Amino acid sequence: MTYQDILNEAKEDIDRLDAELILGFIEKKTREKIFSNLNFSLNNEKVNTFRKLVKKRKTGFPLAYITGNKEFWKSEFIVNDVVLIPRPETELIIEEVLKEDLINKTILELGTGSGNISISIMKERPEVKIYATDKSINALLVAKKNSELNKTNKIIFLNHDWKKQWLFPSVDIIISNPPYVDKAEVDEEEDGVWFEPEEALFSDKSGFSDIEIILQKSFGFLKKNGKLLIEHAPFQSEKVADISMAIGYKEIKQKRDLNKDIRLSILEK
Ligand SMILES: C[S@@+](CC[C@H](N)C(=O)[O-])C[C@H]1O[C@@H](n2cnc3c(N)ncnc32)[C@H](O)[C@@H]1O
Known part of the structure:
Protein backbone atom coordinates (compact mmCIF):
# COMPACT_ATOMS: atom_id res chain seq x y z
CA MET A 1 0.00 0.00 0.00
CA GLY A 60 -9.19 8.26 22.31
CA PHE A 61 -5.64 7.23 23.23
CA PRO A 62 -3.70 10.51 22.89
CA LEU A 63 -1.52 11.03 19.84
CA ALA A 64 1.33 12.31 22.02
CA TYR A 65 1.43 8.99 23.91
CA ILE A 66 1.57 7.16 20.56
CA THR A 67 4.44 9.21 19.14
CA GLY A 68 6.02 9.57 22.60
CA ASN A 69 6.66 13.28 22.36
CA LYS A 70 5.02 16.68 22.54
CA GLU A 71 6.20 20.13 21.57
CA PHE A 72 5.97 22.76 24.30
CA TRP A 73 7.35 26.31 24.24
CA LYS A 74 10.48 25.88 22.09
CA SER A 75 11.36 22.23 22.73
CA GLU A 76 10.25 18.65 22.27
CA PHE A 77 9.47 16.62 25.40
CA ILE A 78 9.30 12.88 25.91
CA VAL A 79 5.87 11.95 27.24
CA ASN A 80 4.23 8.70 28.25
CA ASP A 81 1.21 7.76 30.28
CA VAL A 82 2.82 8.59 33.64
CA VAL A 83 2.90 12.33 32.83
CA LEU A 84 0.36 14.91 31.76
CA ILE A 85 0.64 15.93 28.12
CA PRO A 86 1.82 19.57 28.17
CA ARG A 87 -0.91 22.02 27.13
CA PRO A 88 -0.37 25.22 25.14
CA GLU A 89 -2.15 27.36 27.77
CA THR A 90 0.56 26.41 30.30
CA GLU A 91 3.11 28.38 28.25
CA LEU A 92 1.59 31.44 29.94
CA ILE A 93 3.52 30.57 33.13
CA ILE A 94 6.77 30.73 31.16
CA GLU A 95 5.88 34.02 29.46
CA GLU A 96 5.18 35.58 32.85
CA VAL A 97 8.17 34.11 34.70
CA LEU A 98 10.48 35.44 31.98
CA LYS A 99 9.22 38.97 32.72
CA GLU A 100 10.64 38.70 36.26
CA ASP A 101 14.17 39.64 37.28
CA LEU A 102 15.63 36.16 37.69
CA ILE A 103 19.23 37.02 38.51
CA ASN A 104 20.31 35.13 41.65
CA LYS A 105 16.72 33.95 42.12
CA THR A 106 15.47 30.53 43.16
CA ILE A 107 12.35 28.97 41.66
CA LEU A 108 10.41 26.07 43.14
CA GLU A 109 8.08 24.16 40.81
CA LEU A 110 5.28 22.12 42.35
CA GLY A 111 4.11 19.22 40.17
CA THR A 112 6.69 19.22 37.37
CA GLY A 113 5.31 16.21 35.43
CA SER A 114 7.42 15.86 32.26
CA GLY A 115 9.54 18.80 33.45
CA ASN A 116 8.30 20.92 30.55
CA ILE A 117 7.91 24.19 32.51
CA SER A 118 11.15 24.14 34.51
CA ILE A 119 13.20 22.94 31.56
CA SER A 120 11.78 25.63 29.26
CA ILE A 121 12.59 28.32 31.84
CA MET A 122 16.09 27.01 32.44
CA LYS A 123 16.80 26.99 28.69
CA GLU A 124 15.84 30.66 28.50
CA ARG A 125 17.59 31.72 31.74
CA PRO A 126 20.41 29.31 32.59
CA GLU A 127 21.46 31.55 35.51
CA VAL A 128 18.37 30.69 37.59
CA LYS A 129 18.29 28.01 40.28
CA ILE A 130 15.33 25.64 39.98
CA TYR A 131 13.94 22.94 42.26
CA ALA A 132 11.40 20.89 40.29
CA THR A 133 9.24 18.61 42.41
CA ASP A 134 6.55 15.97 42.01
CA LYS A 135 5.04 13.29 44.19
CA SER A 136 5.27 10.81 41.32
CA ILE A 137 8.67 9.13 41.05
CA ASN A 138 7.73 7.85 37.60
CA ALA A 139 7.00 11.39 36.42
CA LEU A 140 10.33 12.57 37.88
CA LEU A 141 12.17 9.90 35.89
CA VAL A 142 10.62 11.24 32.68
CA ALA A 143 11.42 14.82 33.73
CA LYS A 144 15.05 13.89 34.44
CA LYS A 145 15.37 12.30 31.01
CA ASN A 146 13.91 15.41 29.38
CA SER A 147 16.30 17.54 31.37
CA GLU A 148 19.27 15.51 30.15
CA LEU A 149 18.09 15.69 26.53
CA ASN A 150 17.62 19.44 26.83
CA LYS A 151 20.95 19.90 28.62
CA THR A 152 19.39 21.60 31.62
CA ASN A 153 21.29 19.45 34.08
CA LYS A 154 21.37 22.16 36.74
CA ILE A 155 17.70 21.61 37.62
CA ILE A 156 17.34 19.80 40.93
CA PHE A 157 14.52 17.24 40.84
CA LEU A 158 12.96 16.28 44.17
CA ASN A 159 10.30 13.87 45.23
CA HIS A 160 7.86 15.95 47.25
CA ASP A 161 4.17 15.79 48.09
CA TRP A 162 2.66 19.21 48.79
CA LYS A 163 0.12 17.61 51.11
CA LYS A 164 2.96 16.53 53.41
CA GLN A 165 5.56 18.55 55.24
CA TRP A 166 7.54 21.09 53.18
CA LEU A 167 11.27 20.95 53.85
CA PHE A 168 12.57 23.73 51.60
CA PRO A 169 14.39 26.95 52.29
CA SER A 170 12.32 30.03 51.29
CA VAL A 171 12.33 30.79 47.59
CA ASP A 172 11.77 33.83 45.37
CA ILE A 173 9.25 32.31 42.99
CA ILE A 174 6.92 29.31 43.18
CA ILE A 175 5.28 28.04 39.99
CA SER A 176 2.63 25.39 39.64
CA ASN A 177 0.18 23.89 37.22
CA PRO A 178 -1.59 21.66 39.76
CA PRO A 179 -4.45 19.25 39.12
CA TYR A 180 -7.57 21.44 39.05
CA VAL A 181 -10.19 19.54 37.08
CA ASP A 182 -13.41 18.47 38.76
CA LYS A 183 -13.79 14.84 37.71
CA ALA A 184 -17.57 15.05 37.88
CA GLU A 185 -17.55 17.76 35.22
CA VAL A 186 -15.58 15.84 32.60
CA ASP A 187 -17.49 14.50 29.64
CA GLU A 188 -17.26 10.71 29.14
CA GLU A 189 -16.47 11.44 25.49
CA GLU A 190 -13.73 14.00 26.18
CA ASP A 191 -10.81 13.20 23.86
CA GLY A 192 -7.79 11.70 25.58
CA VAL A 193 -8.01 12.82 29.21
CA TRP A 194 -9.11 9.42 30.52
CA PHE A 195 -5.73 8.04 29.48
CA GLU A 196 -3.74 10.65 31.42
CA PRO A 197 -2.72 10.09 35.07
CA GLU A 198 -5.66 10.90 37.37
CA GLU A 199 -3.40 12.51 39.98
CA ALA A 200 -2.16 14.97 37.34
CA LEU A 201 -5.62 16.16 36.35
CA PHE A 202 -8.29 15.75 38.96
CA SER A 203 -8.68 17.44 42.31
CA ASP A 204 -11.35 17.13 45.00
CA LYS A 205 -13.61 19.93 46.21
CA SER A 206 -14.73 20.86 42.67
CA GLY A 207 -11.11 21.00 41.56
CA PHE A 208 -10.00 23.36 44.35
CA SER A 209 -8.42 21.00 46.86
CA ASP A 210 -4.81 21.14 45.58
CA ILE A 211 -4.99 24.84 44.64
CA GLU A 212 -6.03 25.72 48.19
CA ILE A 213 -3.16 23.77 49.75
CA ILE A 214 -0.64 25.37 47.38
CA LEU A 215 -1.95 28.91 47.98
CA GLN A 216 -1.79 28.41 51.72
CA LYS A 217 1.56 26.62 52.05
CA SER A 218 3.39 28.68 49.42
CA PHE A 219 2.75 31.83 51.44
CA GLY A 220 4.93 30.45 54.21
CA PHE A 221 7.76 29.50 51.83
CA LEU A 222 8.01 32.64 49.72
CA LYS A 223 10.50 35.33 50.58
CA LYS A 224 9.12 38.84 51.17
CA ASN A 225 7.93 40.19 47.78
CA GLY A 226 8.19 36.66 46.39
CA LYS A 227 5.61 35.48 43.88
CA LEU A 228 3.44 32.43 43.31
CA LEU A 229 2.35 31.81 39.72
CA ILE A 230 -0.44 29.26 39.67
CA GLU A 231 -2.48 27.95 36.75
CA HIS A 232 -6.18 27.24 37.26
CA ALA A 233 -9.42 26.89 35.36
CA PRO A 234 -11.08 30.12 34.21
CA PHE A 235 -14.10 29.56 36.48
CA GLN A 236 -11.77 29.29 39.51
CA SER A 237 -10.23 32.75 39.10
CA GLU A 238 -12.52 34.65 41.46
CA LYS A 239 -12.23 32.13 44.24
CA VAL A 240 -8.43 31.98 43.82
CA ALA A 241 -8.33 35.76 44.24
CA ASP A 242 -10.62 35.66 47.30
CA ILE A 243 -8.64 32.91 49.05
CA SER A 244 -5.34 34.65 48.25
CA MET A 245 -6.52 37.91 49.73
CA ALA A 246 -7.70 36.12 52.87
CA ILE A 247 -4.29 34.43 53.22
CA GLY A 248 -2.52 37.78 53.00
CA TYR A 249 -0.95 38.03 49.54
CA LYS A 250 -0.51 41.75 48.94
CA GLU A 251 -1.00 41.86 45.19
CA ILE A 252 -3.02 39.67 42.84
CA LYS A 253 -2.73 39.81 39.04
CA GLN A 254 -4.61 37.49 36.71
CA LYS A 255 -3.65 36.70 33.13
CA ARG A 256 -5.60 35.41 30.15
CA ASP A 257 -4.52 32.57 27.87
CA LEU A 258 -4.70 32.51 24.07
CA ASN A 259 -8.44 31.82 24.25
CA LYS A 260 -8.84 34.98 26.36
CA ASP A 261 -9.75 32.92 29.44
CA ILE A 262 -8.25 33.83 32.82
CA ARG A 263 -5.84 30.95 33.34
CA LEU A 264 -3.08 32.20 35.62
CA SER A 265 -2.90 34.04 38.93
CA ILE A 266 0.25 35.83 40.01
CA LEU A 267 0.26 36.42 43.75
CA GLU A 268 2.81 38.58 45.51
CA LYS A 269 3.63 38.06 49.16
C1 LIG B 1 -1.36 19.21 35.87
S1 LIG B 1 0.09 18.21 36.06
C2 LIG B 1 1.33 19.37 35.56
C3 LIG B 1 2.48 18.75 34.84
C4 LIG B 1 3.41 19.77 34.15
N1 LIG B 1 3.99 20.69 35.11
C5 LIG B 1 2.64 20.56 33.09
O1 LIG B 1 2.29 21.70 33.36
O2 LIG B 1 2.40 20.04 32.00
C6 LIG B 1 0.20 18.17 37.82
C7 LIG B 1 1.40 17.41 38.39
O3 LIG B 1 1.30 17.49 39.82
C8 LIG B 1 1.65 16.25 40.39
N2 LIG B 1 0.97 16.15 41.70
C9 LIG B 1 -0.32 15.88 41.95
N3 LIG B 1 -0.56 15.89 43.27
C10 LIG B 1 0.61 16.20 43.87
C11 LIG B 1 1.02 16.37 45.22
N4 LIG B 1 0.16 16.21 46.22
N5 LIG B 1 2.30 16.70 45.47
C12 LIG B 1 3.20 16.84 44.46
N6 LIG B 1 2.88 16.68 43.15
C13 LIG B 1 1.60 16.37 42.86
C14 LIG B 1 1.21 15.21 39.38
O4 LIG B 1 1.95 14.02 39.56
C15 LIG B 1 1.46 15.94 38.06
O5 LIG B 1 2.73 15.63 37.54
Missing part, protein backbone atom coordinates in the same frame (compact mmCIF):
# COMPACT_ATOMS: atom_id res chain seq x y z
CA THR A 2 1.18 3.53 -0.71
CA TYR A 3 1.22 6.34 1.85
CA GLN A 4 -1.76 7.82 -0.02
CA ASP A 5 -3.76 4.54 0.18
CA ILE A 6 -3.14 4.02 3.87
CA LEU A 7 -3.97 7.66 4.72
CA ASN A 8 -7.21 7.38 2.77
CA GLU A 9 -8.10 4.21 4.65
CA ALA A 10 -7.43 5.86 8.04
CA LYS A 11 -9.64 8.85 7.13
CA GLU A 12 -12.64 6.73 8.04
CA ASP A 13 -11.48 6.43 11.66
CA ILE A 14 -9.31 9.36 12.74
CA ASP A 15 -8.36 12.92 11.76
CA ARG A 16 -6.19 13.26 8.69
CA LEU A 17 -3.57 15.20 10.66
CA ASP A 18 -3.32 12.47 13.30
CA ALA A 19 -3.01 9.81 10.59
CA GLU A 20 -0.19 11.75 8.93
CA LEU A 21 1.63 12.12 12.23
CA ILE A 22 1.26 8.42 13.03
CA LEU A 23 2.59 7.52 9.58
CA GLY A 24 5.46 9.97 10.06
CA PHE A 25 6.20 8.36 13.43
CA ILE A 26 6.33 4.86 11.89
CA GLU A 27 8.40 5.99 8.92
CA LYS A 28 10.60 8.33 11.04
CA LYS A 29 9.79 11.15 8.62
CA THR A 30 8.39 14.64 8.98
CA ARG A 31 4.88 15.39 7.69
CA GLU A 32 6.48 17.35 4.84
CA LYS A 33 8.46 14.28 3.79
CA ILE A 34 5.29 12.16 3.93
CA PHE A 35 3.50 14.66 1.66
CA SER A 36 6.24 14.74 -0.89
CA ASN A 37 6.39 10.93 -1.00
CA LEU A 38 2.72 9.98 -1.20
CA ASN A 39 3.47 7.26 -3.77
CA PHE A 40 5.97 5.47 -1.52
CA SER A 41 4.99 1.95 -0.46
CA LEU A 42 4.70 0.73 3.08
CA ASN A 43 5.69 -2.89 3.81
CA ASN A 44 3.13 -5.24 5.36
CA GLU A 45 4.62 -5.12 8.82
CA LYS A 46 4.38 -1.34 8.87
CA VAL A 47 0.86 -1.42 7.43
CA ASN A 48 -0.13 -3.63 10.37
CA THR A 49 1.58 -1.34 12.88
CA PHE A 50 -0.13 1.70 11.33
CA ARG A 51 -3.56 0.03 11.52
CA LYS A 52 -2.96 -0.97 15.15
CA LEU A 53 -2.05 2.60 16.11
CA VAL A 54 -5.00 4.06 14.20
CA LYS A 55 -7.28 1.70 16.13
CA LYS A 56 -5.67 2.83 19.38
CA ARG A 57 -6.05 6.52 18.48
CA LYS A 58 -9.71 5.85 17.60
CA THR A 59 -10.34 4.79 21.22
Whole structure:
Protein backbone atom coordinates (compact mmCIF):
# COMPACT_ATOMS: atom_id res chain seq x y z
CA MET A 1 0.00 0.00 0.00
CA THR A 2 1.18 3.53 -0.71
CA TYR A 3 1.22 6.34 1.85
CA GLN A 4 -1.76 7.82 -0.02
CA ASP A 5 -3.76 4.54 0.18
CA ILE A 6 -3.14 4.02 3.87
CA LEU A 7 -3.97 7.66 4.72
CA ASN A 8 -7.21 7.38 2.77
CA GLU A 9 -8.10 4.21 4.65
CA ALA A 10 -7.43 5.86 8.04
CA LYS A 11 -9.64 8.85 7.13
CA GLU A 12 -12.64 6.73 8.04
CA ASP A 13 -11.48 6.43 11.66
CA ILE A 14 -9.31 9.36 12.74
CA ASP A 15 -8.36 12.92 11.76
CA ARG A 16 -6.19 13.26 8.69
CA LEU A 17 -3.57 15.20 10.66
CA ASP A 18 -3.32 12.47 13.30
CA ALA A 19 -3.01 9.81 10.59
CA GLU A 20 -0.19 11.75 8.93
CA LEU A 21 1.63 12.12 12.23
CA ILE A 22 1.26 8.42 13.03
CA LEU A 23 2.59 7.52 9.58
CA GLY A 24 5.46 9.97 10.06
CA PHE A 25 6.20 8.36 13.43
CA ILE A 26 6.33 4.86 11.89
CA GLU A 27 8.40 5.99 8.92
CA LYS A 28 10.60 8.33 11.04
CA LYS A 29 9.79 11.15 8.62
CA THR A 30 8.39 14.64 8.98
CA ARG A 31 4.88 15.39 7.69
CA GLU A 32 6.48 17.35 4.84
CA LYS A 33 8.46 14.28 3.79
CA ILE A 34 5.29 12.16 3.93
CA PHE A 35 3.50 14.66 1.66
CA SER A 36 6.24 14.74 -0.89
CA ASN A 37 6.39 10.93 -1.00
CA LEU A 38 2.72 9.98 -1.20
CA ASN A 39 3.47 7.26 -3.77
CA PHE A 40 5.97 5.47 -1.52
CA SER A 41 4.99 1.95 -0.46
CA LEU A 42 4.70 0.73 3.08
CA ASN A 43 5.69 -2.89 3.81
CA ASN A 44 3.13 -5.24 5.36
CA GLU A 45 4.62 -5.12 8.82
CA LYS A 46 4.38 -1.34 8.87
CA VAL A 47 0.86 -1.42 7.43
CA ASN A 48 -0.13 -3.63 10.37
CA THR A 49 1.58 -1.34 12.88
CA PHE A 50 -0.13 1.70 11.33
CA ARG A 51 -3.56 0.03 11.52
CA LYS A 52 -2.96 -0.97 15.15
CA LEU A 53 -2.05 2.60 16.11
CA VAL A 54 -5.00 4.06 14.20
CA LYS A 55 -7.28 1.70 16.13
CA LYS A 56 -5.67 2.83 19.38
CA ARG A 57 -6.05 6.52 18.48
CA LYS A 58 -9.71 5.85 17.60
CA THR A 59 -10.34 4.79 21.22
CA GLY A 60 -9.19 8.26 22.31
CA PHE A 61 -5.64 7.23 23.23
CA PRO A 62 -3.70 10.51 22.89
CA LEU A 63 -1.52 11.03 19.84
CA ALA A 64 1.33 12.31 22.02
CA TYR A 65 1.43 8.99 23.91
CA ILE A 66 1.57 7.16 20.56
CA THR A 67 4.44 9.21 19.14
CA GLY A 68 6.02 9.57 22.60
CA ASN A 69 6.66 13.28 22.36
CA LYS A 70 5.02 16.68 22.54
CA GLU A 71 6.20 20.13 21.57
CA PHE A 72 5.97 22.76 24.30
CA TRP A 73 7.35 26.31 24.24
CA LYS A 74 10.48 25.88 22.09
CA SER A 75 11.36 22.23 22.73
CA GLU A 76 10.25 18.65 22.27
CA PHE A 77 9.47 16.62 25.40
CA ILE A 78 9.30 12.88 25.91
CA VAL A 79 5.87 11.95 27.24
CA ASN A 80 4.23 8.70 28.25
CA ASP A 81 1.21 7.76 30.28
CA VAL A 82 2.82 8.59 33.64
CA VAL A 83 2.90 12.33 32.83
CA LEU A 84 0.36 14.91 31.76
CA ILE A 85 0.64 15.93 28.12
CA PRO A 86 1.82 19.57 28.17
CA ARG A 87 -0.91 22.02 27.13
CA PRO A 88 -0.37 25.22 25.14
CA GLU A 89 -2.15 27.36 27.77
CA THR A 90 0.56 26.41 30.30
CA GLU A 91 3.11 28.38 28.25
CA LEU A 92 1.59 31.44 29.94
CA ILE A 93 3.52 30.57 33.13
CA ILE A 94 6.77 30.73 31.16
CA GLU A 95 5.88 34.02 29.46
CA GLU A 96 5.18 35.58 32.85
CA VAL A 97 8.17 34.11 34.70
CA LEU A 98 10.48 35.44 31.98
CA LYS A 99 9.22 38.97 32.72
CA GLU A 100 10.64 38.70 36.26
CA ASP A 101 14.17 39.64 37.28
CA LEU A 102 15.63 36.16 37.69
CA ILE A 103 19.23 37.02 38.51
CA ASN A 104 20.31 35.13 41.65
CA LYS A 105 16.72 33.95 42.12
CA THR A 106 15.47 30.53 43.16
CA ILE A 107 12.35 28.97 41.66
CA LEU A 108 10.41 26.07 43.14
CA GLU A 109 8.08 24.16 40.81
CA LEU A 110 5.28 22.12 42.35
CA GLY A 111 4.11 19.22 40.17
CA THR A 112 6.69 19.22 37.37
CA GLY A 113 5.31 16.21 35.43
CA SER A 114 7.42 15.86 32.26
CA GLY A 115 9.54 18.80 33.45
CA ASN A 116 8.30 20.92 30.55
CA ILE A 117 7.91 24.19 32.51
CA SER A 118 11.15 24.14 34.51
CA ILE A 119 13.20 22.94 31.56
CA SER A 120 11.78 25.63 29.26
CA ILE A 121 12.59 28.32 31.84
CA MET A 122 16.09 27.01 32.44
CA LYS A 123 16.80 26.99 28.69
CA GLU A 124 15.84 30.66 28.50
CA ARG A 125 17.59 31.72 31.74
CA PRO A 126 20.41 29.31 32.59
CA GLU A 127 21.46 31.55 35.51
CA VAL A 128 18.37 30.69 37.59
CA LYS A 129 18.29 28.01 40.28
CA ILE A 130 15.33 25.64 39.98
CA TYR A 131 13.94 22.94 42.26
CA ALA A 132 11.40 20.89 40.29
CA THR A 133 9.24 18.61 42.41
CA ASP A 134 6.55 15.97 42.01
CA LYS A 135 5.04 13.29 44.19
CA SER A 136 5.27 10.81 41.32
CA ILE A 137 8.67 9.13 41.05
CA ASN A 138 7.73 7.85 37.60
CA ALA A 139 7.00 11.39 36.42
CA LEU A 140 10.33 12.57 37.88
CA LEU A 141 12.17 9.90 35.89
CA VAL A 142 10.62 11.24 32.68
CA ALA A 143 11.42 14.82 33.73
CA LYS A 144 15.05 13.89 34.44
CA LYS A 145 15.37 12.30 31.01
CA ASN A 146 13.91 15.41 29.38
CA SER A 147 16.30 17.54 31.37
CA GLU A 148 19.27 15.51 30.15
CA LEU A 149 18.09 15.69 26.53
CA ASN A 150 17.62 19.44 26.83
CA LYS A 151 20.95 19.90 28.62
CA THR A 152 19.39 21.60 31.62
CA ASN A 153 21.29 19.45 34.08
CA LYS A 154 21.37 22.16 36.74
CA ILE A 155 17.70 21.61 37.62
CA ILE A 156 17.34 19.80 40.93
CA PHE A 157 14.52 17.24 40.84
CA LEU A 158 12.96 16.28 44.17
CA ASN A 159 10.30 13.87 45.23
CA HIS A 160 7.86 15.95 47.25
CA ASP A 161 4.17 15.79 48.09
CA TRP A 162 2.66 19.21 48.79
CA LYS A 163 0.12 17.61 51.11
CA LYS A 164 2.96 16.53 53.41
CA GLN A 165 5.56 18.55 55.24
CA TRP A 166 7.54 21.09 53.18
CA LEU A 167 11.27 20.95 53.85
CA PHE A 168 12.57 23.73 51.60
CA PRO A 169 14.39 26.95 52.29
CA SER A 170 12.32 30.03 51.29
CA VAL A 171 12.33 30.79 47.59
CA ASP A 172 11.77 33.83 45.37
CA ILE A 173 9.25 32.31 42.99
CA ILE A 174 6.92 29.31 43.18
CA ILE A 175 5.28 28.04 39.99
CA SER A 176 2.63 25.39 39.64
CA ASN A 177 0.18 23.89 37.22
CA PRO A 178 -1.59 21.66 39.76
CA PRO A 179 -4.45 19.25 39.12
CA TYR A 180 -7.57 21.44 39.05
CA VAL A 181 -10.19 19.54 37.08
CA ASP A 182 -13.41 18.47 38.76
CA LYS A 183 -13.79 14.84 37.71
CA ALA A 184 -17.57 15.05 37.88
CA GLU A 185 -17.55 17.76 35.22
CA VAL A 186 -15.58 15.84 32.60
CA ASP A 187 -17.49 14.50 29.64
CA GLU A 188 -17.26 10.71 29.14
CA GLU A 189 -16.47 11.44 25.49
CA GLU A 190 -13.73 14.00 26.18
CA ASP A 191 -10.81 13.20 23.86
CA GLY A 192 -7.79 11.70 25.58
CA VAL A 193 -8.01 12.82 29.21
CA TRP A 194 -9.11 9.42 30.52
CA PHE A 195 -5.73 8.04 29.48
CA GLU A 196 -3.74 10.65 31.42
CA PRO A 197 -2.72 10.09 35.07
CA GLU A 198 -5.66 10.90 37.37
CA GLU A 199 -3.40 12.51 39.98
CA ALA A 200 -2.16 14.97 37.34
CA LEU A 201 -5.62 16.16 36.35
CA PHE A 202 -8.29 15.75 38.96
CA SER A 203 -8.68 17.44 42.31
CA ASP A 204 -11.35 17.13 45.00
CA LYS A 205 -13.61 19.93 46.21
CA SER A 206 -14.73 20.86 42.67
CA GLY A 207 -11.11 21.00 41.56
CA PHE A 208 -10.00 23.36 44.35
CA SER A 209 -8.42 21.00 46.86
CA ASP A 210 -4.81 21.14 45.58
CA ILE A 211 -4.99 24.84 44.64
CA GLU A 212 -6.03 25.72 48.19
CA ILE A 213 -3.16 23.77 49.75
CA ILE A 214 -0.64 25.37 47.38
CA LEU A 215 -1.95 28.91 47.98
CA GLN A 216 -1.79 28.41 51.72
CA LYS A 217 1.56 26.62 52.05
CA SER A 218 3.39 28.68 49.42
CA PHE A 219 2.75 31.83 51.44
CA GLY A 220 4.93 30.45 54.21
CA PHE A 221 7.76 29.50 51.83
CA LEU A 222 8.01 32.64 49.72
CA LYS A 223 10.50 35.33 50.58
CA LYS A 224 9.12 38.84 51.17
CA ASN A 225 7.93 40.19 47.78
CA GLY A 226 8.19 36.66 46.39
CA LYS A 227 5.61 35.48 43.88
CA LEU A 228 3.44 32.43 43.31
CA LEU A 229 2.35 31.81 39.72
CA ILE A 230 -0.44 29.26 39.67
CA GLU A 231 -2.48 27.95 36.75
CA HIS A 232 -6.18 27.24 37.26
CA ALA A 233 -9.42 26.89 35.36
CA PRO A 234 -11.08 30.12 34.21
CA PHE A 235 -14.10 29.56 36.48
CA GLN A 236 -11.77 29.29 39.51
CA SER A 237 -10.23 32.75 39.10
CA GLU A 238 -12.52 34.65 41.46
CA LYS A 239 -12.23 32.13 44.24
CA VAL A 240 -8.43 31.98 43.82
CA ALA A 241 -8.33 35.76 44.24
CA ASP A 242 -10.62 35.66 47.30
CA ILE A 243 -8.64 32.91 49.05
CA SER A 244 -5.34 34.65 48.25
CA MET A 245 -6.52 37.91 49.73
CA ALA A 246 -7.70 36.12 52.87
CA ILE A 247 -4.29 34.43 53.22
CA GLY A 248 -2.52 37.78 53.00
CA TYR A 249 -0.95 38.03 49.54
CA LYS A 250 -0.51 41.75 48.94
CA GLU A 251 -1.00 41.86 45.19
CA ILE A 252 -3.02 39.67 42.84
CA LYS A 253 -2.73 39.81 39.04
CA GLN A 254 -4.61 37.49 36.71
CA LYS A 255 -3.65 36.70 33.13
CA ARG A 256 -5.60 35.41 30.15
CA ASP A 257 -4.52 32.57 27.87
CA LEU A 258 -4.70 32.51 24.07
CA ASN A 259 -8.44 31.82 24.25
CA LYS A 260 -8.84 34.98 26.36
CA ASP A 261 -9.75 32.92 29.44
CA ILE A 262 -8.25 33.83 32.82
CA ARG A 263 -5.84 30.95 33.34
CA LEU A 264 -3.08 32.20 35.62
CA SER A 265 -2.90 34.04 38.93
CA ILE A 266 0.25 35.83 40.01
CA LEU A 267 0.26 36.42 43.75
CA GLU A 268 2.81 38.58 45.51
CA LYS A 269 3.63 38.06 49.16
C1 LIG B 1 -1.36 19.21 35.87
S1 LIG B 1 0.09 18.21 36.06
C2 LIG B 1 1.33 19.37 35.56
C3 LIG B 1 2.48 18.75 34.84
C4 LIG B 1 3.41 19.77 34.15
N1 LIG B 1 3.99 20.69 35.11
C5 LIG B 1 2.64 20.56 33.09
O1 LIG B 1 2.29 21.70 33.36
O2 LIG B 1 2.40 20.04 32.00
C6 LIG B 1 0.20 18.17 37.82
C7 LIG B 1 1.40 17.41 38.39
O3 LIG B 1 1.30 17.49 39.82
C8 LIG B 1 1.65 16.25 40.39
N2 LIG B 1 0.97 16.15 41.70
C9 LIG B 1 -0.32 15.88 41.95
N3 LIG B 1 -0.56 15.89 43.27
C10 LIG B 1 0.61 16.20 43.87
C11 LIG B 1 1.02 16.37 45.22
N4 LIG B 1 0.16 16.21 46.22
N5 LIG B 1 2.30 16.70 45.47
C12 LIG B 1 3.20 16.84 44.46
N6 LIG B 1 2.88 16.68 43.15
C13 LIG B 1 1.60 16.37 42.86
C14 LIG B 1 1.21 15.21 39.38
O4 LIG B 1 1.95 14.02 39.56
C15 LIG B 1 1.46 15.94 38.06
O5 LIG B 1 2.73 15.63 37.54
